[in-house]
Amino acid sequence: AQSVSQHNHHVILSEAASLELGCNYSYGGTVNLFWYVQYPGQHLQLLLKYFSGDPLVKGIKGFEAEFIKSKFSFNLRKPSVQWSDTAEYFCAVNARQTGANNLFFGTGTRLTVIP
């Protein structure tokens, strides 16, 4: 069965600090990977996605993520966070071979950026 682990439940950073949020998944086959962001009181929005090709993907607002197949990881990074990045971040995975279209989400990481 597929599962997604986000080990950091709550991360607190000062503005301009660098960010890395961990995401590991358990599935041996080919996957599609996603990071979603949920700003306070809002719905989930897509931040970035990986389907194939260059394992380093760039998303909106300066975020990027690197797919490392050997580590089953898809960590999210940003070199310098801003107060407006305060939100909850969800990693999600879909296993292509299953033919199913549902996503498995991690439990989320809450990021608080202190001005």
Add this chain to the structure above:
Amino acid sequence: DAGVIQSPRHEVTEMGQEVTLRCKPISGHDYLFWYRQTMMRGLELLIYFNNNVPIDDSGMPEDRFSAKMPNASFSTLKIQPSEPRDSAVYFCASSPITSRNEQFFGPGTRLTVL
């Protein structure tokens, strides 16, 4: 494009009452998903539809929950009878067949059962 539309945005009801949540997916999207979000359990998939047909309802917690999609532009999630532990934010999402599983989420319905 208006995005995924959900109603109501907030619902407060008493235990035992019937609750109906509504969702209008993005036009042309083939898939529709219902999720529940709580502090304790995070984001859980309840059920999803493909072309109005339920594909996987294994996430529906119990028989008190039911979901329908009578046509391509409308779905409902019903809880009858509701219980306090059903209090959560319920999200609807839709996805086109060509999107490689990228999902577009609605604003959610915050349900409080007293």
